Amino acid sequence: MTGNSEELRKARERRKRLKYLLIHIVVIAASAACIYPLLRIFSVSLRPGDKLFSTDLSIIPDGASFKAYASLLKDTMFLRWLWNSLLITLATSFIGVSLASTAAYAFSRFRFPGKKAGLILLLSSQMIPAGMLILPLFLMIMKLRLMNTYLGMIIAYSVSSLPFSIWILKGYYDTIPRSLEEAALVDGTSQVGAFWRIILPLSTPALSIAFLFNFTTAWNEYLVARVVLFSAKQYTWTLGLFELQGQYITQWGMFAAGSMLVTIPVLCVFLYSSKWLISGLTLGSVKG
């Protein structure tokens, strides 16, 4: 009797182990599929110039070198493109977060006529396809004579993440107890002072997430940049990389090197902030 149940337990144990083995195999396969293209870019970026088009599948190719990186930085305007992207993106995120931080405070702490309508408007503005607004924005920028400039790009980008930022920040402000501000008000600050000295410093995590969201959205944008910028000197890195890959035959190694240089920091930032971003993404819709 005891031997029998021992047998049964062992069989169950074995089944369980088999199950976990299978799970690991499937998940490892899926993970491989997810990162393999990235590894391939890495591998291409290391290839020596005469072997760019080999059908070799190994990750570290024979005669690996960083020559592609060197020529990318030396022979193309890659650093300039990165700089352009950085300037545009920083300005955009700064404007976006500043506007969002005060607006979200109004939505979080006050009751006023039109509040509900404003919130609904904010959510429904997310329904307007981004692709749809590119044309009128392009024409407006043309009319303002801001084509091919940083300012045109900043204008086009600055409000695109505003509704989402307001939504995240409002959610965060809602969690800060009102008693903190009330104490400050009793001590003689104005409401604006309480916002500036108490709410904003306490909201640094949410502000930085909103900033990161604005930053990554503008950093990775391609379609608006395509139509607003036309001289290689003003390109953002997305346009630059596309150009490099467009001239497929000659620049494949440089394209890969550039991709690696851009992807690594973005990956790190994303992995760091992903938890927050996801909760923000689903929060609004779950509550609504």
Place this chain on the structure above:
Amino acid sequence: MDILRSIFEVSGFILLIAAGVAAMTGYLYSHFKYYDRAWYWPLAVVAYPLLALLGLKAAGLYSDGAFAWLLGASALIAVFFRYIVKGRNSLPYLLLAPAFVGLALLLVYPFVFEVYLSFHDLKLTTIMMWKNTGSIPFVWFRQYVNVFTTSPLSEVSFWALLGRTLLWTFSNVFFHVAGGFGLALLLNNSIRFKGAYRTLLVVPWAMPQVVAVLAMRGEFHATNGFVNIVLSKLAAAFPFLAHLGLGPVQWLSDYPLLTCTLINIWLGIPFMMVVILGGLQSISKSYYDAADIDGASYFQKLRYITLPLIKPVLMPAVTLGTVWTFNNINVIYLVTGQAGGTEQADILVSALYKAAFTYNRYSYSAAFAIVVFALLFFISVFYLHGFDAAKEER
């Protein structure tokens, strides 16, 4: 030098915006605060329009009749603040004003402008006239008729694009949810290295989309892409597979839509996986314990516990995913948008983008955009309605 100049340019612009916000706030503040003072009327109806007039002249934007408009508008605003607002709720409105103005100028106005465009005729031959004089021919509904009767690109029709878009959206969302759900279920076990797997699995989502799509596009290249290398190696190793027709495929030229779909499925699974995994982890284990005692099978537990409980997480994610996929220009444009690219993969939104910027048919594209927007609006109202009904049922 260039670098310094660019820094000055951008920071100057930010200062300009800050000044604009400050001026606007001051303007509104005076209306809120001093609406009942004796000097309110002269300030609001005389001083402000004069200041605005000076500003316009300095910026070189002055045109005849502008002053009359300014006077009229200021008087209306003054009456509004004096008799209707009466200084109430000043703070929230002041806090909201900058964001509100930003959204009005860069979201609402472009939308209205697009409607305006769709009733006019702006194209390559009329754009210079519009740029210089600001006038374009008014054509009633002709652009809307054109949307349904002529092709936005060179051959494919609106209806074909619509069909393709629905197919694209449905197949993508289906595989996103199926793949994401499967992976989330696997990861929801207490396995080792779970955090590491989770990190690796979100890489396609975390990579900059431009890099991800261009890299994948490279993998579908006819001779140097990973997919074809593997296919030809398989065919060489197992001749009977080659007899069955297995071998390198001209992905980008023969099956562009399939290629785009495969790439987008790869891109979209991680988001669904993460959302669903979050939902799964919030389900209390006691439900499953109770079901175990009752002797429920794995699929019964899946059907009667897991699915109903992750529905509140899944439904918004699916809605969001549907809208995103429907509006996804990026993948299709990056794969097929280069010179000599095919239009066999275009969906509504990418055709709209190409009609505007490859073929320079601005007004046509605007009308097209309005039609697509109406369609999307209709679909999502329908969708949300179904969602609400499902909510009530519970």
